Structures are given as structure tokens and as C-alpha cells.
Amino acid sequence: MCRLPKSIQSYRGYPSSIMIRFRILPCSRSDTKSRPPIVRLLALFTVSCTILFLPAFPLYCQQVLRIWPGLAPGTLGTKDNERIIDNRIHDVYQPDLTVFLPGKKVEKSPAVLIIPGGGFRYVCFRKEGTLVAKWLNKNGIAAFVLKYRLNLRDALMDAERSMEVIRGKAERYRIDLDKVGVMGFSAGGQVAADLETRNVRESDRPDFAMLVYPALNWEHPDADTITAASYKTDIADHSFVPFYLLVNRRTAPTFIVNGADDRTVNVRESIQFFKALHDAGVPFELHVFQKGGHGFGLGTDRGEVSSWPRLCIEWMQIEGFIGKK
8 A cells, every 4th residue: 555655745826815735655666567457547547637638727836834833822722714705815824935946046135025915814825925026036146925814913023033034944945044035925024124114123124125015104095994803802902103213223224115196094104204215225116106096916008017026126136136137
């Protein structure tokens, strides 16, 4: 009989949003020969069909890393209600990182922790996660997409831990320890800004940051209409202050992009933040597009805002985080 494997590795398939586990079952030659011809024929047919039809499905398999040893802090005894709807992950139970590595082998590459948005109601895993990771891979950058717990305090804890995990696996993934950045979208942009401005440990602090339509100050007049109830609760019991007040000379070089017509996050929040970066002498770049709205991701087919990925790569080249092609 075939023996069970000693270890099983988990992979997540996207964009079809299926969690799959590959099990390698080594069989002895005698096991194979002893099987009836019809069994061997069916096995061959199954493998042939898999090879024939697999390319028809947009499935990309990536390694998944648990960021906490055992259960995440505070989750013992909680129920697992996690589910995926329309490529969005709801009710996250245990946080993890999905690894995307550039295809071209290099001695060392920069790395980016990607924190998707979702208003702390869900994680927009494909649009602001895996698609962004593949774009970074094409530019020679390793990417780690974070599935985080859906409240402000735990999300920051997961992000800090993720930075530590990424740096801890730098040798395994051929990562340059001096070029580990963070990219956050919307609510994920808030977590990323928190990560780069608060007094966290050096191992948790990013070397650079990219904030895409980030939520940087929820204290403007429309806050009650654009935040989820759980989000407001988190702010109430969190030592919340606007991020521009936390900027100092140790804050990471930052790239910011917004749409002027964003009705979810007021662009003035980013303007306040960039003023604070300027006053602190921190390298930065701010791009505000006349049209773009909120949640445009990479901006594909969204007019002028679709140029922000190119501008971002150029900024990373200017700052020396990636080489010029």
C-alpha cells in the first residue's frame, strides 16, 4: 500500500479562492505492478485529464505561512467562521501570509508585505492582494499577502508579526534585509501607516511604505457614515491619534496615491500626512489623480489612475529599493 507522507504543505489557489493541500504519496514499484490493469488505466486517465484541463482554470498555487506558532493570540476557544465570498475573506480566524516570489533567480530581492483593504469587514484578497503581488513579482520583488484579523488592534499585531516572519525567512527566500517594505490599501493602508509611524521594534519596522487610498485619519465629519460599527469600537478602545502627528525622522520613505474624487477616504488625510513627512525630512512622493474614486486596486482600465503602478516602481528605483531596468 502507499504510505502517508511525513509532511503536508498547504497552498492557496487564487483567484479561484480554493484552499488545496498537496499530498505526495510515494508507492513502491511492486505496489504499482500488483494493481489490476483497469486501476492503472484509470490512474493514467486521471493524470492526463488533469494535465489537459488544468490550464483552463486560473489557479495559481502559492505557499502559505502561518505567522503565529499555534493559534493567534486571543483566538483560543473562538469559533472558525471564516469564509470566502467573491474573492473576499470574511470572519478571518487565523492570519497567514501567502508567498509570491519573482520568477527570475537573483542573489537577493526586495520584499513587500501587502495588506489589502476591506474596511475591517473582510480582506479584499484578490484585487488588493494577489494581483498586486504578481505585479510586484514581474518587477523582481518578492511579495507576501497578509490575511489579517478584522479589527484594528489585532490587524496591527498580525502586521508586526508578519514583518518579523518575513525578515526571519530572508535567507530562505533570498530577501535583502535592508529592503523590506509594506504596501497597504484603504483600511490596510491604515495598518501600514500605523506600522511605519508607531514605536515598534526595529525588526517590525518597514524600510519603505506605499499607501494606496489609505485611511489615515477617521476623525473628519463623515466618519460615522463610512466606518463599520466594529471599526468605531476599535477606535474607542485604541489609543488612536491621527497618523500625521506620529510622523518623525524615523518614519519610512513613503509613496502615497489617492483619487481626488474618493468619497470613502478624504484625500485631505493623505495631504496632512505628506506635510508631516515633509516637515520631518522623510523622503516621500504623493500622487493625487483627479478621477479614480476608491478601491481601484492597480487601476487597470480606470483611466489616468492606471499609471500609479509605473510611478510607484519609478519611485522605488529613485529611492534605491530596486534597480533600474
